[in-house]
Amino acid sequence: MTFGEQPAYLRVAGDLRKKIADGLLPPHTRLPSQARIREEYGVSDTVALEARKVLMAEGLVEGRSGSGTYVRERPVPRRVARSGYRPAGGATPFRQEQADGDARGTWESRSEQAEASGAVAERLGIKPGDRVMCTRYVFREAGEAVMLSTSWEPLDLTGRTPVMLPEEGPLGGMGVVERMAAIDVVVDNVTEEVGARPGLAEELLALGGVPGHVVLVVQRTFYASGRAVETADVVVPADRYRVAYHLPVR
Template structure:
């Protein structure tokens, strides 16, 4: 194979992908059978099978037991705004980050103490085994799960204070900045690192999707004078949402 040439299965997959994109193969249409692909493109069964596998891995088609492979409905991605800290305006941080105006955001949360694992400890600048408060969230828009998150806060900072439980007490449900200010900890910056990976089984069970679907992961950490006071993993389905950053220019 010379430089620039594609393997046959990728050429077939590329042509089928184009037909899906331009509407020649609209959503819910059955993908040509393996035999049809073999005849139409003059390729082997192996090539035809590999081309179908590529489209399935990309989430463009899905198999239906006993029926065949069909083009998936492609949702129009919605925005999730990530605009940094904004002073309290009567809206919770989640509502401030809603994907669209008029969205009806709700969430469930569960907190429990645990010993920090190695990765969590590194992100918080503490020792593995130090106690943290872990809180798991499921965020919904109009009843549909749109993202899941797990946050960790060092109990050396929040332990035995009114804000030890993020979703309970007088500041339950408020953002990290407001909660920390209540115990005289001034948050002055936040770092977010965005990556992508296949969703974990337990994440996809909540968010919807099949094994292999890609999720975006925002690793967020709040700092107060260099001290990490909260770190979190925010997981968003990549096929349904886009992260939109609006940052001030100084």
């Protein structure tokens, strides 16, 4: 909904956006040149340029060096399932999803000890600088990076136990609930906050995005009797994924 008259560059961008959505400008088609936009819509070069900038910022078109601006392939958003029901076998949601015979997902991880930043310390209820196990994940489908995750666990809880390294040992690769249960810590609550922000340069590089693209961030924290035992940031491209929740009603 808009109020009053739209600026000219938004009217031009809106019409071009509709043509893209309707298939009149299909993927890989070259966007009309700045001169063509100026002539077709009766606007100035500045307006034509600003309209193109809007479409680029929205991720609908991309510039190709020495060639022009082209309509981007628009992926069909997939669901990232967040469920209140525990999957059989204790696998993490991504691993459970990849158990489907049609899935082609893989992942890689790297764990290392680190000092908790102020933000991580606040989420875990520990002091800044306290030691944590930081594990970074890259999840791939058909070789393409589709999701990033970074988790932190306080080492005063898991240090020198069989679950100190999330992806190694007898419970490597199991979910947080199952791993904590192995050291007699009963996880009874989890919170998730979902937000959106421009992707960091290193995130977009890993995920194949372009500067300015938006990512969804799921900030998840597991608790045992009120104590945070793990916190994580899950990052997915906003144009490729939707976060879907399935929660039990009690």
